[in-house]
Amino acid sequence: MKINDGHYLELLDRLHVIMCNIEEHCIKHPVSKKNKDIRFQLEYALGQLWDAYQQVGDLEDDKNKNPIEKVILRRHKKSKK
Secondary structure (H helix, E strand, O other), X not given: OOOOHHHHHHHHHHXXXXXXXXXXXXXXXXXXXXXXXXXXXXXXXHHHHXXXXXXXXXXXXXXXXXXXXXXXXXXXXXXXX
């Protein structure tokens, strides 16, 4: 399947919906509030999804940059290491 421009935004939206559901319906659930081990696992899962969200957003940003801007940013990232 070929990836088109809309796929990035679509995945960002789906991840956002899942993260909102985990926050609202699981982390804020009375059992999670009372049990720190369960809450920790749910918050960890939410953090992992947030990382994926950021990666997809970075891919979308990279796709929309012009070639010169990509080279400048790539050199800038290497110089920070």
